[in-house]
Amino acid sequence: MNVERLRGVALKRTSRGAVWQHPLFKAVAPAVDAADAAVRAARGLSHLPKFSMRSRAMGPTHQFGGLHFVASGRATAAQIRDMTGLRPDEDVLEIGCSVGRIALALAEYLQPGRYTGTDIDRRAIAACLTNPKLESFRFEAQDVFSLVYNPGGRAQGRDYVFPFPDASFDVVFLTSVFTHMLPDDIAQYAREIRRMLRPGGRLLCSVLAEEGRDLAALPVARDGYRLRSAEFPENAVAYPLAEIDRLMAGAGMDRSDGGGAAAWAPPADDHLRSLMEQDLLLYVPRR
Numbered sequence: 001m002n003v004e005r006l007r008g009v010a011l012k013r014t015s016r017g018a019v020w021q022h023p024l025f026k027a028v029a030p031a032v033d034a035a036d037a038a039v040r041a042a043r044g045l046s047h048l049p050k051f052s053m054r055s056r057a058m059g060p061t062h063q064f065g066g067l068h069f070v071a072s073g074r075a076t077a078a079q080i081r082d083m084t085g086l087r088p089d090e091d092v093l094e095i096g097c098s099v100g101r102i103a104l105a106l107a108e109y110l111q112p113g114r115y116t117g118t119d120i121d122r123r124a125i126a127a128c129l130t131n132p133k134l135e136s137f138r139f140e141a142q143d144v145f146s147l148v149y150n151p152g153g154r155a156q157g158r159d160y161v162f163p164f165p166d167a168s169f170d171v172v173f174l175t176s177v178f179t180h181m182l183p184d185d186i187a188q189y190a191r192e193i194r195r196m197l198r199p200g201g202r203l204l205c206s207v208l209a210e211e212g213r214d215l216a217a218l219p220v221a222r223d224g225y226r227l228r229s230a231e232f233p234e235n236a237v238a239y240p241l242a243e244i245d246r247l248m249a250g251a252g253m254d255r256s257d258g259g260g261a262a263a264w265a266p267p268a269d270d271h272l273r274s275l276m277e278q279d280l281l282l283y284v285p286r287r
């Protein structure tokens with residue numbers, strides 16, 4: 001029996017390639033949510049989204065009880081602050097914010113600055129809008145198609161125009177989002193980000209750079225990128241760094257970290273390093 005083949009068939013028939021969409025996950029989620037809520041209450045973490053929602057942002061591994069969600073959010077927020085030089089009085093846009101993993105970590109820092117989060121996952125945005133710790137932040141759902149994350153979406157990423165004025169943000173960031181997007185969609189997001197950035201603005205994004213990576217996990221080679229699954233392209237997409245640079249250059253942004261990909265800095269927790277395994281890249285508008 002070929003277990004990998006069986007697993008592939010099961011995934012294809014029952015989900016769109018994400019664990020949290022699998023019927024088995026959905027069947028056990030209510031019980032796990034209830035137990036998780038009790039543990040979080042004892043830890044003073046009742047404000048976190050429930051287990052099944054947190055799993056939409058980072059997968060279910062290590063999510064139970066909420067500590068990992070908080071630690072990883074803080075670590076990522078710290079890295080965003082370090083790499084972009086984000087000041088507490090600046091305006092920030094996070095694209096693909098999911099249930100607010102990083103927003104929660106920025107909530108106390110970003111005063112009097114403003115935070116806007118968007119995502120194509122309406123349920124995740126609803127969780128942010130009802131989170132008492134995120135009351136001063138703004139969230140918008142994007143009606144954009146993704147076979148994995150939003151199969152009912154009406155707009156295509158390659159045509160999408162964000163509902164925000166020109167030059168309205170100092171920092172835009174996306175973590176683990178371009179890793180689920182195809183080149184034409186990234187190119188349009190890059191044009192939009194360039195439009196929305198103020199002079200002196202910064203874009204921080206994480207990517208699955210092909211360089212230094214075991215490409216066996218991304219076996220489907222396409223023109224200029226690689227996929228984990230041909231059936232569900234948005235499940236995971238990897239690019240050579242030069243291709244990401246080309247897409248950003250086409251929108252008028254250049255890499256500002258000296259040419260090398262900075263490794264995603266995890267907190268002192270080996271699980272986080274192996275979970276994320278992404279590369280953070282900083283871009284600035286061309287003068």
Ligand SMILES: C[S@@+](CC[C@H](N)C(=O)[O-])C[C@H]1O[C@@H](n2cnc3c(N)ncnc32)[C@H](O)[C@@H]1O
Binds near residue numbers: 095096098102142175
């Ligand atoms: C792996 S999760 C990461 C969530 C969050 N950025 C974090 O680091 O906790 C990927 C997120 O990207 C969102 N996403 C996928 N494609 C997108 C697109 N084209 N535009 C905006 N968000 C997208 C998904 O809905 C999902 O919430």
